[in-house]
Amino acid sequence: MTLTPTRPVTQRPTTGPLVEQFEYGLDAPICLTWELTYACNLACVHCLSSSGRRDPRELSTDECKALIDEFERMQIFYVNIGGGEPTVRPDFWELLDYAVDHHVGVKFSTNGFRITPERAAKLAATDYVDVQISLDGATADVNDPVRGAGTYDAAMKALGNLQAAGMKDFKISVVCTRHNISQLDEFKAIADRFGAQLRLTRLRPSGRGADVWEELHPLPEQQRELYDWLLANGEKVLTGDSFFHLSAYGEALPGLNLCGAGRVVCLVDPVGDVYACPFAIHEQFLAGNVRDTGGFDTVWKHSELFADLRNPQTGGACTTCSSYDSCRGGCMAAKFFTGLPLDGPDPECVKGNAEGSLAAVDPGSLPGTSQDHSHTGTVRNAPVPLTLSPTRAGRPASACDESPLAPARGTGTPGWG
C-alpha cells in the first residue's frame, strides 16, 4: 500500500542529523505503545482508541508474555502501556511484573481508580515502573465534562496515594484542549504539590476524538500560548514530543521534531494488531498482527506499510514552506482523520496553511473509525455536559423519552455540542 505517491525509494544516509536517520526507521521501535485492553470503566469523550468494551479476541496472558519475550529479544527497553484502562485486566499486575523481570521497563497510563494505597506502595517498591495519571482539567469543572463524573477526585486520590507511598517521578498526563490551555500554570502547581512531573500531549482527532475535535482542539491564539509556555518551561515538562507542529513558530521545542510513525514508534492494540502509531488506529495504518508468522519482529521489520513510511516525504505542499525543517509537515494521523492529504499541512498548521483545504473537506468523506469498542449502555462515570447547549434543549433526552422537554439523564452519551 502506498500512502502518498511522492515517496521514491531512497537510500539511508550514512551521516547527518539523527532526525534524518530516524526517518529511515530503526531495527526496533524506541517508543512502543501497547494498549492492553479496550475495556474501560470510563467513557472519555476524546478517547483515541474508542475504548469501553473488552474485545473477545484480546491477547491471552500467555500471548502477552510471549510478546514481552519478543520485546526483550529486540531490546525494546521500555513500553508505554495503556488501553482502555489497563488495570481492569485481571492479569495486569502479573504482566507488569513479568515485563520488569524480563528487562522491559513499563510506563503505564491509568485513570487512577485502582491505584489504592496498597497498590501505590507496591508500585513505589518496583524499579523500572512508571505511572501516568490522566487528568484533563486542573479543576473538576473542566476535567469531568471530558473524562467523566468523579474522575477528577479519583485522579487526585491516586496522586495522593502515590505520593504517600513515596513514589518518585510519576507523571500527570494532560491532553491539551480549548478549555484547559488557560490552566497550564495550575497543572504545574498540582504536579509540584504531589512531587509529580507534568506531561502535556496533543489532542488528536482519532477515535472518539474525531467527534469532539471541532469543539475541543485549541484555538490558534491558544496554540501560541501553549508554545510560549512550553518554551518557558523547557525540559521540566514532558510532551511525548507531540507538539512538533508548533516548532514552526520559531525555536524548536525540546525532543524529536518529526513524525515517528512506523519509524521509531508504533502501537500494538489489545488484539495484537500493529499500527503505525497510537493515534492511527485505522485499517489504513495497520501493518500486521503479532499473531502472524514471524510475530512482531517481522511486522516491524518487513511490513509494506512501514517500509513505505520509512521513505521520507519528498513532495507535497509542505516541502516548499520555509518552516518545513521545523515541523516536517506535522502529524500524519491528525491530517488523515480530518480528511487532509498526508503530504500537505497539519490541520493545526500554525501558518494557517491548512485553512483552505480544511474548509473544502466534505464532512461525509471523513475516514471515521475502523473499530469501535465504545460503551453502548450506561456508564457510572459518564462525562458530564459542560453546559446545556440551547440547540439541544428541544430534542428528546433519549429515544425513549415521551416528552421532548424531559431533562437529560445520565447516559454514556457525551454532552458536547
Next chain:
Amino acid sequence: MPAAHSGVREPRVREDGAWQLRDSVALRPEPFGALAYDFVTRKLSFLKTPTLVEVVRRLATSATVAEAMTDAGVDGTEWAAYLAALDNLAHGGLIQERAA
C-alpha cells in the same frame, strides 16, 4: 546540564584512563550506531557512529581508553573528537571509571 554547553567542563576521560559501560546501561545496535538505555535513570541516549559503539564495547577489556580507540580503528585525525564523545558519555553517566 549547563556545563555541557559552557565548554569549560573539566575533562574526565583521559586516554590513559580505564573505563567501562555502566552496569545498568544496555546498548542496542542500530544502523546509525546504537541506542544506550540506562535502566536505573531511564535515560535514553544515542551513540552516533558505529565506531563509537565499537570503542565503548572495547572499553571494559582494554587496558586503556587509547587501546580501545586504536583497536576500534579510530584514526589519528578523529582522536580528539572521539575522546570528547567519550567524555560526554562519562558526564552523562553512561560509562564509569574502573580500576586499571
